[in-house]
Amino acid sequence: MSQDFIEEFNEIYKLYNQGIYTDAEVISRSIELLGTGNTELWTVFPAEVKNGIRKQLDSFSEEDELVYFGHENVDAMKKKLLLVKAWLAEQN
Amino acid sequence: MHGRQILQGHFGRHYKLHFIKNGPVPRSLTPLRFVDSHSARRFLAQLHTPQSYWQWLTRDYHDVANFSGHQRDYLQVVSNWVLQGRLRIYEVELPDSHALSRSVASLQDRQGYQFQFAPMKQALASLAQPQRFNSIQQVYQTLYDLAPNLEQLQSVVADLQLIPAPEQQTYSQLMDALAEGLTEERVALYINAPFKRPEPAGAAAETAANMPGNRKVELAPAVARQADEGTNKNTSENKNFSISAAAQSPRIKDYEVNPNGLVRSRDEAIALARSHGIEIPDDINIQFVGNWKRKDTDAEYFDVGAKYKPDDWIEWDDFMAHRGEYSGTVPVRINQDILNSDEALLANIAHEMHELNSLKKMFDERGALQAKEIARLVNTRDRGGMAGNLHEQAWDISDALILKLRGRN
Numbered sequence: 001m002s003q004d005f006i007e008e009f010n011e012i013y014k015l016y017n018q019g020i021y022t023d024a025e026v027i028s029r030s031i032e033l034l035g036t037g038n039t040e041l042w043t044v045f046p047a048e049v050k051n052g053i054r055k056q057l058d059s060f061s062e063e064d065e066l067v068y069f070g071h072e073n074v075d076a077m078k079k080k081l082l083l084v085k086a087w088l089a090e091q092n
Numbered sequence: 093m094h095g096r097q098i099l100q101g102h103f104g105r106h107y108k109l110h111f112i113k114n115g116p117v118p119r120s121l122t123p124l125r126f127v128d129s130h131s132a133r134r135f136l137a138q139l140h141t142p143q144s145y146w147q148w149l150t151r152d153y154h155d156v157a158n159f160s161g162h163q164r165d166y167l168q169v170v171s172n173w174v175l176q177g178r179l180r181i182y183e184v185e186l187p188d189s190h191a192l193s194r195s196v197a198s199l200q201d202r203q204g205y206q207f208q209f210a211p212m213k214q215a216l217a218s219l220a221q222p223q224r225f226n227s228i229q230q231v232y233q234t235l236y237d238l239a240p241n242l243e244q245l246q247s248v249v250a251d252l253q254l255i256p257a258p259e260q261q262t263y264s265q266l267m268d269a270l271a272e273g274l275t276e277e278r279v280a281l282y283i284n285a286p287f288k289r290p291e292p293a294g295a296a297a298e299t300a301a302n303m304p305g306n307r308k309v310e311l312a313p314a315v316a317r318q319a320d321e322g323t324n325k326n327t328s329e330n331k332n333f334s335i336s337a338a339a340q341s342p343r344i345k346d347y348e349v350n351p352n353g354l355v356r357s358r359d360e361a362i363a364l365a366r367s368h369g370i371e372i373p374d375d376i377n378i379q380f381v382g383n384w385k386r387k388d389t390d391a392e393y394f395d396v397g398a399k400y401k402p403d404d405w406i407e408w409d410d411f412m413a414h415r416g417e418y419s420g421t422v423p424v425r426i427n428q429d430i431l432n433s434d435e436a437l438l439a440n441i442a443h444e445m446h447e448l449n450s451l452k453k454m455f456d457e458r459g460a461l462q463a464k465e466i467a468r469l470v471n472t473r474d475r476g477g478m479a480g481n482l483h484e485q486a487w488d489i490s491d492a493l494i495l496k497l498r499g500r501n
Binding site: 018 | 394413
């Protein structure tokens with residue numbers, strides 16, 4: 001299962017490097033994938049993606065109202081954000 | 093006198109009696125509620141009107157047929173109607189009331205049209221019909237046509253008491269507040285033409301067509317042009333094109349696969365779209381992607397799920413990729429599995445391009461848009477999108493295009 005997520009991330013990152021994803025999209029999709037609980041993905045992420053995720057989560061708190069343009073379910077995405085934020089805090 | 097259904101009550105307040113059969117009222121207005129017909133009757137009895145008014149009001153209804161002579165209690169009949177919801181009572185403000193005179197704001201555009209903004213409570217009491225809008229885009233278009241300066245906008249928003257401290261708000265925030273008031277029908281807009289000498293018939297028609305609010309809302313230009321061409325022909329499929337009844341989802345969901353197993357290349361797909369009048373500017377990068385995961389759509393752009401707070405500002409640049417060979421373009425990703433269906437290709441590209449071309453025009457005019465406004469414009473309703481927004485218009489446009497395509501084949 002984890003391998004599927006790694007392959008999915010690699011595909012998105014490859015397209016990102018070609019200019020077929022934007023900066024915000026690649027970070028958003030990476031948080032989504034990490035939020036599935038497959039935290040091994042973190043080791044695959046390049047430094048720029050890790051930094052982007054940290055930066056985005058630093059400015060996010062549970063009380064925040066977010067505007068969604070993505071395909072993920074609104075509540076599910078917020079749950080993933082909180083989960084990844086908590087997991088990253090544990091790592092530090 | 094009886095013909096006017098505006099009645100005065102205690103403390104100089106005014107009320108309008110509105111039969112529901114006479115159509116809807118602005119949705120921001122709520123009728124008075126009564127717990128029983130006695131309380132409704134007590135309320136009606138204190139209104140300043142002769143008893144004969146109630147008889148006049150019930151003149152066309154058979155409910156009173158069972159009564160005869162002195163037994164006819166017209167006031168009770170009306171009270172029952174109020175309780176049943178058949179007749180509704182709204183508190184209104186008269187255009188000439190002293191309190192209201194402070195809350196009516198008037199501006200003039202470059203052609204001399206008077207734009208009069210007033211609280212919606214006035215609309216029910218007014219003989220004039222306020223401007224009706226079919227979409228939030230049309231609201232913004234009308235406001236841009238008016239092009240008020242910051243001071244005028246502050247004055248209008250302050251007079252209408254739409255938001256606190258308008259003098260501390262930016263131009264965009266003030267425009268948003270006014271647009272929101274109009275969209276939610278809390279604010280009524282009346283547009284009065286300037287006085288002119290009579291013109292020849294043709295010129296008059298031209299003037300009416302260019303009147304603010306009558307001017308056509310600009311869609312993705314080429315698609316709109318094609319839709320226009322379609323409406324000139326009296327074919328059944330063209331009747332499905334309607335901006336005012338924008339669809340929440342496509343009416344056509346099963347796109348036909350190409351005959352003979354024809355699968356388009358990327359370049360062919362883009363050329364096909366352009367040949368059907370879909371405008372694809374050079375800074376849009378349509379790419380077909382394999383291993384498509386999404387079940388809800390076959391095309392996407394700006395797939396950013398968790399970054400923006402409602403008041404955050406977004407620029408066109410945020411829609412763009414910044415690396416690789418396509419740096420400086422807006423990526424639009426489409427499921428490569430639909431390359432075997434011209435219908436699916438056209439529907440998806442027309443949809444995405446209508447949204448993007450319309451957004452680009454707004455970015456060009458304003459520089460940046462707040463996240464909450466973009467969400468209102470392009471999201472589905474369950475994610476904060478507004479009825480009749482660009483997303484829903486886009487379904488109408490893509491449906492019309494496919495129906496036209498089928499009619500041609």
